[in-house]
Amino acid sequence: MLRAALTLADEAGIEALSMRKLAQALGVEAMSLYNHVANKDDILDGILELVASEIELPASGTDWKTAIRQSAISAHEALSRHAWVGSLWMTPRKVSPPRLRYGDAILRTLRDAGFSKDLTYHAFHILQGHISGFTLQERNFPFDREKLEEMAASFLREFPAGEYPDLAEHVRQHMEPRPEHRGTFEFGLDLILDGLERLRDAA
Numbered sequence: 001m002l003r004a005a006l007t008l009a010d011e012a013g014i015e016a017l018s019m020r021k022l023a024q025a026l027g028v029e030a031m032s033l034y035n036h037v038a039n040k041d042d043i044l045d046g047i048l049e050l051v052a053s054e055i056e057l058p059a060s061g062t063d064w065k066t067a068i069r070q071s072a073i074s075a076h077e078a079l080s081r082h083a084w085v086g087s088l089w090m091t092p093r094k095v096s097p098p099r100l101r102y103g104d105a106i107l108r109t110l111r112d113a114g115f116s117k118d119l120t121y122h123a124f125h126i127l128q129g130h131i132s133g134f135t136l137q138e139r140n141f142p143f144d145r146e147k148l149e150e151m152a153a154s155f156l157r158e159f160p161a162g163e164y165p166d167l168a169e170h171v172r173q174h175m176e177p178r179p180e181h182r183g184t185f186e187f188g189l190d191l192i193l194d195g196l197e198r199l200r201d202a203a
Contacts, residue, residue, distance in 0.1 A: 001026065001036060002046040006082070009047060014084035017043065044088060049096035051085055054078040057105040064113035065193050068106065072131055072189055075102070079135045086136050115200050123196050130192055134185050149175045 004025050009017045019040055023030035037043055056074035058067035079085050106127065110120040152174040161168035 001033070002043070002050055005043050006047045006050050009084045010082055014044075014087065019043075041093075045094045045096065048085070048088060048093065049098055051078055051082050052096055052098035052102060054081070055098070055102050057102060058109040064109050065197065067109055068127070069186075069189060069193060071102075071106065072127060073186065075131050076135055076185055079131070080138065083139055086132070086139060090132060113200070115196070116203055119196070119199055119203065126192055126196075127189075130185075130188055134188065138185075 001022070005017060005022050008022060008025055017040075019033055020030045022043065023033055026033075037046070054074075055078050056071055058064075058071045060067075079089065103124075107120060107124055110123055111117075115123060152171050156168065156171055159168060159171070
């Protein structure tokens, strides 16, 4: 049932997920679903748990930066596969065991790497902010190369480039050949990890 709900949300958006539509997808009566769940919130909690279970935990016995880097990339990819997740991921809901294991594993990896209690606290929130924030930006901004170039060209036609030359140069860069946008997530992640390492070593 939860897999069917996840598929429905992925294909049609979270707004399309209702007990009635889920029952139709399963070929059953809507009332029969209440033999398995109390309400729609149980369904939402269940599919969030499925998404969280897709995230790779930091590998033990590995350099902390490598372990957290791979886990963060995995989290970003999991959230990106399910476009509807952003609106629910940070809302107060029942927190599933996979999410608890993920959070605990990140914190334990940092502590085992010699981060202080205070720096671990900040590092965790900075990492989660980068994952969630970048995924949200990615979802709401067209990274398709052709569309991006059209947007930049259209913007520059009306933009007072002489008054804001550095911003104009930045917009023009969107029209230049460059690696796939996903590298931007990893670029930012590496800056965060390198910065955290310097703070740890300076403590």
